[in-house]
Amino acid sequence: MDRSVAVRLMERxxxxxxxxxRVFYDKMRSEGVALSQLPIVPRPAGAGGGETPSAAQLRQWFLWRLAPSSTAYHISGALRLEGVLDVSALWASFAALVERHESLRTVFRADAExxxxxxxxAAMPIEAPLIDLGEVAEAEREGRMRERAQAIxxxxxxxxxxxxxxxxxxxxGEKEHVLVVVMHHIVSDGWSMQIIVEEFVAQYRAxxxxxxxxxEPLPIQYADYAAWQRNWLEAGEKERQLSYWRGQLGAEHPVLQLPTDHPRKAEGGYRAxxxxxxxxxxxxxxxxxxxQAEEATLFMALLAGLQALLHRYAGESDIRVGVPIxxxxxxETEGVxxxxxxxQVLRNVVEPRRSFSHLLRRTREAALGAQAHQDLPFEQLVEALQPDRNLGTNPLFQVMFNHQRQDRRALQDLPGLRLTELSLGDQGAQFELAVDSVEDSDGR
Structure with missing residues (x-):
């Protein structure tokens, strides 16, 4: 399909x-036109206020209203900057980021109903304090810096x-600074943090x-994506993908009970x-x-191993693990x-007498099926399946597994500066157990 024709179709x-x-969606499906073949187009000119958030953002709003002081959904990072820092160039670089990305100047409010x-x-100034610890005794400076960074x-x-x-x-120090960046998950994610680091480097250099x-100009903004996603799901894509997940997860949704040495809290609030x-x-x-022997990926092998481990410790066969994608x-969304x-909830029924190869094949099948049905928001899946809910238990899964490939080239040195990542302290826990595996570009 010619792109200009596709753009006009999507605008209509x-x-x-x-x-x-819905009529348009059914016609496209009957003609074999997939969702991926049609572009996401910007909202009409002048849009920008009083718009409906995405399903994921609505869940974040709900969680924030339940626990407004929780840090569980803060996305944070810190860089140690060694060398001569141009503070005015740094703040100008972040101001340019805010101007470029609508999400960074968005707020959320409930109307009268x-x-x-x-x-x-149209514009939003960011908080930009410069905290000088130069007068603090050198022996105490590192500890004080970490305290202030954690407080931020x-x-x-x-x-x-x-x-x-x-x-x-x-x-x-005279040539030592720490840059701390924190965002709320409602406007950002891990991929977004990578975008911000890369664009900050480009802006600062310039x-x-x-x-x-x-x-390059952004083809769309996040609110354009949210409107596109909502329209397609309401037109019929939600029913198509939900049908797959109903078949995959069934009507019973067992809660994984890992053994603990303390009773669980009723409200489920923990520090990670x-x-x-x-x-x-x-x-x-x-x-x-x-x-590779099973035509699987390293992610699938690690997930299968985690599922086997959870089966062994919990003594349960129906193992469901949450996996972020x-x-x-x-x-259109890559740079936004x-x-x-x-x-996604990846389910496997672990049979002790079966081999690991069998378990891995089942994991591979579930992962590929989930990839083909990844547009249904988790929030709408929970709403449709209606598992038993309580504040102390995450719905549909209790353990999260996140496998990432990490490219450290984004942390290239800037003129006059050497950049290194700085690990900060713990924050609020989102899940009972989260397993993160990071695959470095050098194969580690």
Missing amino acids: FGSTSAENR GRVEQHIF CDLPFDLTQGPLLRVAVIRT RLRGEAAAL GRYAVEAPARLIAALQRRA ANRHRA VGFFVNT
Whole structure:
């Protein structure tokens, strides 16, 4: 289909009635036209206030209203900057990021009827404190810096007022600074943090040269994606994908009961503890060979191993693990800051007498099926399946597994500066157990 024709079709699709959108959807399906073949188009000119959030954002609003002081959905990172820092160029770079990405100047408010709306401002200043610890005794400086950085990360966000991006610079020496960046999940995700780091580097480099950064214009903004997703789901895509998930997960939704040495809290509020281990290269190489023999990926092999482990510790066979996906399979969304990530529930029935190869094949089948049905928001899946709900238990799964490939090239040194990542302290826990595996570009 010619792109100009496809764009006009999608513009008409977005502006017509819900009934006409369903007719359009059915016609496209009958002609074999897939969702991925049609573009996401920008909202009409002048849009930007009083718009409906995405399904994922509505869930974040609900969780925030339940626990407005929780840090469980704060996305934070810190960089140690060694060398000569141009603070004015740094703040100008972040101001340019806010101007470029609508999500970073968006707030959320409920109207008189309780309907939640997102409001996008034409401009929004960000908080930009410079905290100078130069007068603190050198022996105490590192500890004080970490305390201040953690306090910045733990400060609650007000989703109704914003800004929902917080940036601070902590000066620990004449040529030593720490950059702290915190966002609320309702406007961002892990992929977005990578975008912000890469664009910050580009903006900062350009400003040192007295130039504007040569970044390609964004084809859409997050609110354009949210409207597109809502229209397609309402037109019929929700029913199609929900049918798959009903068949995959069934009508019973058991709660995984891992053994603990303390009673669980009724309200389910916990501080997360983090433990790290580096897997030996020989083990990873062997896992990759085993996965390839089953036409699977390293992610699938690690997930199958986790499912077997959960089965052994919980003594249950029906194992369901939550897996986040970037949900950026559309070219238009790759460079946009926003809350795109979706959560899928990957189920496996572990049979102790079966081999690991059998378990891995089942995991592979579930992962491929989920990938083909990844557009249904987790929030709508929960609403449709209606599992038993309580504050102390996450619906549909209690353990999260996240496998990422990490490219450290984004942390390239800037003129006069050397950048290194800085690990901050723990934050609120989202799930009973979260297992994160990070695959480095060098194979570790």
